[in-house]
Amino acid sequence: MEHVKCECGHVNPIGTVLCEACGKPLEEVPTLVDMRYEGSARRSQTYNKTIIDKIWNFFSSVKVGVWLIVITLIASAIGTIYPQQMYIPPTVSPAEYYEQQYGWLGKWYYTLGFHDLYSSWWYMLLIALIGVSLVICSLDRVVPLYRALNNQRVTRNEQFLQRQRLFSRAQATDYETALRHVVDKLTKRGYRIREENGNILAEKGRFSRWGPYVNHIGLIIFLIGAMLRFVPGMYVDENMWIREGEIKEIPGTKGKYFLENKKFIFEVYEKEKEKEAFQPAIDRVGSGMMAKNYQTDVVLYERVGPVVAGEEPKLKKIKSFSIRVNEPLKHDHYALYQVDFKLDELKNMSFHLTDKQTNKSFGTITIDLIQPEKEYDLGNGYKVQLLSYFPDFYFDENGNPNTRSKVPNNPAFVFKMFAPDRPKGEVSFTAIRQTIEPLGDNKYKMSFAGIETRNVSALTVRRDFTLWILGVGGAIFMIGLIQGMYWNHRRLWIRRIDEEVLIAAHTNKNWFGLKKELEGIFNDTPFVMPIDQADKRS
Amino acid sequence: MVQLSSTLLYIAFVLYLIATLFFGGAIRVKKKDGVDRWATIGIVVTIIGFIAQLGYFITRWIAAGHAPVSNLFEFTTFFGMMLVGAFIVIYFIYKTSLLGLFTLPIAILVIAYASMFPREISPLIPALQSDWLHIHVTTAAAGEAILAISFVAGLIYLIRVVDQSKPSKRTFWLEFVLFFLISTLGFVIVTTSFRAAGYEAAFEWIDKNGKQDEMVYHMPALVGPHEGVLKTEGRMTPLIDMPAIINARKLNTVIWSLFAGLGLYGLLRLVLRKRIAAALQPLVKNVNLDLVDEIGYRSVAIGFPVFTLGALIFAMIWAQIAWTRFWGWDPKEVWALITWLFYAAFLHLRLSKGWHGERSAWLAVIGFAIIMFNLVAVNLVIAGLHSYAGS
Known part of the structure; x- marks a missing residue:
């Protein structure tokens, strides 16, 4: 590396504007020196030959950084015009949804990919470029700044001093006593004093210069944490529906x-x-119209012993907990959150086996709508077989009974009823408020007896x-x-040159x-308070 | 307790008005012995007003059992209070009474605007039942209020430096900003007037899913809902019906506010016979521009970390607890990010590109516009997870 030697003897890296030690301008400078980064030699301002130099210089520019921020800002705003894909109903096709809801604008919104803007490649690229810019900008500045602040000498070059924004020059009268007095005051105000040949450098709060670089490091750590979400195994995000009374394996916990x-x-x-104060508000929306609590009382179990296929797991109770919104159940880095619910799902359905003529009942069967039995024996030669079960019944396009899902929203059954006088059995199709006897007139029927819900x-x-990486970054x-x-x-420099x-x-x-602060320091001393030379300009 | 709370807010409101007058008086009066009596009275009245509003806040908290920051009225009122609080702090650092003359009217406007929304004390829905409600919302509001001081400083700066001798882009945009403030006043006046008159017009209309619904207007309908049929007799029939995806009632309110704003603005121009900014210019002629610029910058420097903490970090922690994920690209979250990115750009431009003075002042104005957009439009227009706040 080439070097520039200052008249004070300090060797500066090439590209230095103000000598790191004495502050003497090594290049042509305006009336007031630019003190940003202490006039140190930044790589980006010094080299511009190779492709690496060019890339470095591009990303080290604050202008580029600001443009990246502004572009990201505008893109983010566009993403809020219409709801993102994750907030539209999951059952509809996005291509149709956006056009249907928002017309041709919605269609374009979808076509241009704005419906999933925040996970688009170009949005991620923008964030990544901001990350690169953060690193290079910081490195380009922090290293030379550290060198300059570390090498600064107490005695500064006259040109450096007189080109500071706050500056004064006066006859030295009673210099030593006055200096002691000022040093005393400065120390009280938390300045660290360095003295050299009767000259003073008082300095405080240097650590604040590292603030920008510290916060950029935090941001980088945060971005790295966010990137780790793409690494498999770093996080689990599963959903489970669980009925009252049910014990279920928690998905994502590998059993x-x-x-x-x-x-x-x-x-x-x-x-x-509710208390008096809430009455007007409840009146406005209507009593019973506003949710107060969603809560699932659960018991958490852990499996004991190895997983054996086809065998019921042995479980050990860990804890009971009430999961509420804002109060997830936490255990072993897992968290279980209350997110949704369905009230009064059908659980059991009961039927009487009755004689259609006499209305006499020969017993009642209760069908578990999740795990129905194949056969229900009522004794005395009466029994009912369940030939088919449609939990969420509808007629498909061929006119056949079918089921939409495994959820018992609209159960329908094909029963075969046996009685002593009907040993071959009678077939009946029974749905809610609907009975079909496909094989002719029956003697018996299954009459609805009741339901249980949960x-x-x-x-x-x-x-x-x-999360902890994001936390540390934040x-x-x-x-x-x-x-x-x-x-x-x-910083405050006091230098005596001859009688001044x-x-x-x-x-x-x-x-x-x-x-x-300076007014407070110089008010009762013979020293002249430095004057703001920037005021003179305007 | 509820009654006491409302009374205290009302007292605060009136005191802020009185303090504004004193700060106005402080400009014309010459200082005696370095102490400006008018400004001193102004700041004392402001502080009493602030204490009264703090009383409103505390009594309402006691009455509700949770911090009153859970709906648009409560949040916006709190924002107004923080604005006054931030002003008081800045006043004691810089001793500029002029800042009071401009901050207090804006705080008054903010509180008046807030009062146009439902004011009942509402119980909390499950998602809001958390201590993070207090922590996140108050910090975010405080951050925004401190940032808003930079807008006030920017406005003073612009009124002082924009050349009013001939029309230009700068005079236009400055008038535009003032027109926006006047329209807010227009909104308050129109809403209060029709409310006092008890205006109500019910419509039957067809929503975007093709279902019939009812909608009640509290202002004469200039624009009607989709396929709307007027059900109240003797009310104005809309000039035009809106498509189903547009909330016609809100649009109607916006149109009324803009008309009222336009009317007020036109009236002021007629009376003053010059641009509003030109009329305000003499008030600020003695201001120290460097100092105003410094106040603007410092309020961003102080407000930015507070905003980051409240609107992003605390927000993420709470979102992780309540909504299972720390970030979900909900419109309100995105706009908080946009605000944050904007002020980050502001600081970089200022520190590295030397954007001081007028440029910095314009940026402060844009920043405030973004904050207001997030407060008003995102709650009322773009529905999302935070939309309960707009009820």
């Missing part, structure tokens, strides 16, 4: 954990039960090993932000605060 739903509770705000709860299962980001924003780096005192001061931000 390790099981859950029992004891009870699902849904509560609403009712006028008479609630079903939907839970989301989560385990996310990226915390570092906040620390860096506060470090950089709530403190500032203030030169005083200069600099801060990286909040000049108003620095000036106020």
Whole structure:
């Protein structure tokens, strides 16, 4: 690497504007020196030959960074014009949905891929480019800045001092006493004092200069954490529907954990039960119209012993818990959240086997609508066989009975009824409010006797090993932000040259605060308070 | 308790008005012995008003059993309170009474706007039953309020520097910003007037799923709902029906507010015989531009970390607890991200590209527009998970 030697003897890297040690301008500079990055040699400002230089210089530019931010900002805004794909009903085709709901604009929105904007390749690329820009921008500045601040000398070049924004020059009278007094005051205000040949450098809050780089590191860690979501196994995101009374393996736990739903509770705000203050609000939306609580009382089990195919698992109870919105059940990095529910799903259906003529009943069968029996024996030669079962019955396009799903929304049965006087049995198709006797007139019928219902709860299962990385990234980001924003780096130079005192001061931000502080320091001393040379310009 | 709470808010509102007058007086009066009496009275009245509003907040919290930040009225009122709070802090740092003359009217406008929405104390739906409601919402509102101070400083800066001797793009956009503020006043006036008159017009209409529904207007319908049929006798029939995907009633309110704003603006122009900004210019002629610029920048520097913490970090923590995921690209989340990106760009432009003074002031105005968009439009127009806040 080439070097530039300053007259003070310090060797600077090539491209340095202000000598790292004494601050003497090594190039032509305007009346006031540009103190950003201390006039140090940044790689991007020095080299521009190879392709690597060019890429480096591109990404190290704040202008490029700001453009990336602005483009991301506009793209993000476009994504909120219509709901994203994840918020439209899952049963409809997005291609039709957007056109149907929002006309030709919706069609274009879908065609251009804005319906899934935030996981599109180009949006991810934008975020990645911002990440690259963060790293290169920071490296390009932090290294030379560190060098410059580390190498700065107490005695600064005269040109450096007089080209500071805050500067004064005056006759030195009673220099030593006055200096002691000022040093005393500066120390009280938390300045660290360095002295060299009767010259002073007072400095405080240098650590705030690292704030931007610390917060950028935090952001990078956060982005890495976000990227880890694409690594398989880093996180689990499953859904389970579980009925009251049911014990089910928790998906995503590889058969390790099981859950029992004891009870699902849904509560609403009712006028008479709530306090006086809430009455007008409840009146406006209507009593019983506003949800108060969604809760699933569960028991968590862990499997004991190895998994044996076809065998009932042995379970050990771990804990009972009430899962509510905002109160997930947490265990072993897993979290179970209350997300949805269905009230009063059919559980059992009962029928009497009756004689159509006499209406006499020969016994009652109760069918478990999830796991129906094949045959129900009523004794005395009476029995009922279940030939077919359609939990969610409808007639398909061929006019045959069929089922839409395994959920008992609309159960229908094909029964074969046996009686002592009907040993071959009679076939009856029985659905809700509907009976068909396909093989002619029957003597017996299955008459509806009653139903039992239960609630079903939907839970989301989560385990996310990226969370702590995101947390660390976020915390570092906040620390860096506060470090950089709530403190500032203030320096004051006092140098005696022959019979004159030169005083200069600099801060990286909040000049108003620095000036106020300097007023307090110089008010009762013979030194002249530095004057803001930027004021003269305007 | 509920009654006391409302009374305290009303008192705060009136005190802010009075304080504005004193800050106005402070501009013309010369300082005696370095102390500006008018400004001193102004800040004292402001502080009493702030305490009254704090009283509203606390009593309402006690009455409800949760922090009153759970719907649009409560949140916006709190935002107004934080704006005044941020102003008080900044006032003691920089001692500029001019800032009060501009911040307080905006805070008054914000609170008046808030009062146009349902004000009942509502119990919390399950998603909101969490301590994070207090933590997330109050921090986010505080951050936005501190950022909003930069808008006020930017506005003062622009009124001072924009050349009013000839029309230009700058005069146009500055008038546009002022027109927007006046339209908010228009909204308040129109809503209050028709409410006082008890105006109601019911429509039967067909929603986007083809179902028949009813919609009640509280203002004469300039635009009617999709295939709307007027059910209340003697009410105005709409000039035009809207398609089903547009919420015709909200659009109608917006149109009324803009008309009222236009009327007020036109009236002011007629009386003043010059641009509003030109009329305001003498008020700010003595202001120290560097100081105003510094106030604008510092409020962003202080507000940005608070906003990040409240509107992004706390928001993500709560979202992970309540909605199972820390980030879900819900419109409100996205707009918080947009706000954050915008102010990040603002800081980078200022620190590295030297965008000080007027450019910085324009950016502060745009930033405030984004915050307002997130507060108003995202709640009322773009429905999402946060839309309960707009009820």
